[in-house]
């Protein structure tokens with residue numbers, strides 16, 4: 001009888017529990033709800049609601065082999081709320097305390113919140129919180145150029161899923177180069193930083209686990225190649241994304257190798273789509289479209305490529321900075337020599353290993 005009841009309980013828990021990442025608990029002081037794990041094949045409560053959380057507590061969980069954590073479905077929102085409260089607090093107090101520690105915390109919370117946003121892209125409050133936090137991050141970063149390199153290495157070591165980390169890494173590098181090379185006025189740099197950060201929100205259309213596949217299928221590649229258009233559709237008419245920002249997003253893979261492959265393979269005809277804000281783009285992401293590429297798009301594109309190449313993926317190791325810069329030289333060296341020079345000058349001082 002007892003065993004049967006226990007089996008029923010376990011079955012019921014399996015249906016009601018949802019996975020969470022241990023990363024979501026790092027910046028919380030108190031457990032907002034009961035946390036469960038798996039012990040000897042059975043769901044077991046590991047931490048009780050209102051119990052203290054600390055680095056040591058989380059380390060003990062990992063040491064005991066509890067990498068997989070769960071909460072009841074109805075409690076999921078309690079964790080999200082706590083993370084977002086922490087994000088608001090750190091965003092409001094970025095300039096107080098140690099600049100590196102504050103910035104590191106904000107970047108990590110922003111990345112965790114990015115996952116929540118990708119699961120609920122039509123939520124205006126969520127988008128607004130993320131955008132306001134990113135804007136504050138930018139204003140902090142341009143005034144603290146000396147901590148960018150340390151932030152870069154620390155952030156890489158956090159090992160966020162690359163889908164959520166890639167926009168942060170490419171935007172961090174973009175910010176450093178724009179500021180060092182004095183490429184644009186501050187307002188333009190801010191708009192471009194925010195544009196860069198949200199450019200991949202269209203990737204939310206594909207389940208995160210699909211991105212972990214070693215070899216993407218042709219259909220996955222097509223889905224991936226459409227994410228720029230999907231990002232525009234999600235952001236069009238929301239917050240303060242201007243037509244020029246949406247244009248940059250729509251074309252942020254103009255130099256992408258994957259899109260070149262798709263272009264040469266695809267035989268479907270190109271069709272111009274006009275968004276609510278008047279942005280024109282091709283439905284097949286034609287590589288040889290009529291869009292006139294400016295410095296803004298070139299910078300967002302190239303830093304996106306460099307960030308992707310110098311960081312690891314589940315199916316490959318990180319590539320060398322030299323190789324990334326050599327590819328960029330081939331892609332933009334002739335047509336955009338000044339932009340290429342600015343990028344190389346920055347990386348001479350800032351050297352990803």
Ligand SMILES: [Fe+2]
Nearest residue numbers: 199200252253
């Ligand atoms: Fe992208």
